[in-house]
Amino acid sequence: MKQFEPSDAELEILQLLWADQPASVRQLFDQIQHRRKVSYTTVLTVMQRMTDKGLVERTKEGKAHLYRAVPREQEVQKSLSQRLLKTAYKGSALHMALHALGQNKVSPEELAELQQWLNTQTSTEDE
């Protein structure tokens, strides 16, 4: 299975696309500009590189291009977390999970979800 490991700038773009696809460079630029100072052509360059890498696809719409993310959000999350799991946690999923959970307040709803997951696991283990 292909691994998608975008850089920071690329991941930022992908996040925007996952939220609202397709999008032009102009639209992406407008959103990013609200957060930090950046040039239009910087965003454009990133998009062009992402196209080359197969991270996004584009179609011509009039004068401009419209871009779509190629990988799904979960795919990228999995690639990146798997990488971290192996390189930083030596494969210890539990430690990584506890670190993730430990650094953010986790809502009761989320705790419930986690409990549910745990239940499915333990019941499977029992049989």
Next chain:
Amino acid sequence: MKQFEPSDAELEILQLLWADQPASVRQLFDQIQHRRKVSYTTVLTVMQRMTDKGLVERTKEGKAHLYRAVPREQEVQKSLSQRLLKTAYKGSALHMALHALGQNKVSPEELAELQQWLNTQTSTEDE
């Protein structure tokens, strides 16, 4: 709090140091060489850069240097997981935790630990 975000090669070194400190470049090189083809001076260069960055400290022992990791393993793990949490998971600790747990078999002991953690969380929430 200082953030430690070592590169891949640097993290590999840190892992070795955390397992067995202090260590000379030679010792580190020997271990790495078993895994992949690499030159002694490559490892040396990485160590020198890590020293400049403050990722390791060294003392002269005879002709060579002995290195020690500066950050503790958990510090680095936290820095890296926090980064991933923010950039890839938009802060959703639960999703990240589930991905970590989902891609490895988690032992019953680990599940129990997780259950324990959950219990502490839910009991705190209740009060």
Next chain:
DNA sequence: TTGCATCTACTACATCTGTAGTATATGTTT
């Protein structure tokens, strides 16, 4: 003490990444 083994320092270089400028193409407006 002289040479050998080996360690470090320094330099180099390709690739990736973030950044942005310049030139050119293209659609739109008058």
Next chain:
DNA sequence: AAACATATACTACAGATGTAGTAGATGCAA
């Protein structure tokens, strides 16, 4: 159609990273 706004393509460059070679320092062995 000419001018204008704007989009893309191409180029450039600095810093980080992974990689490794060369030269010189150093400790030890004969």
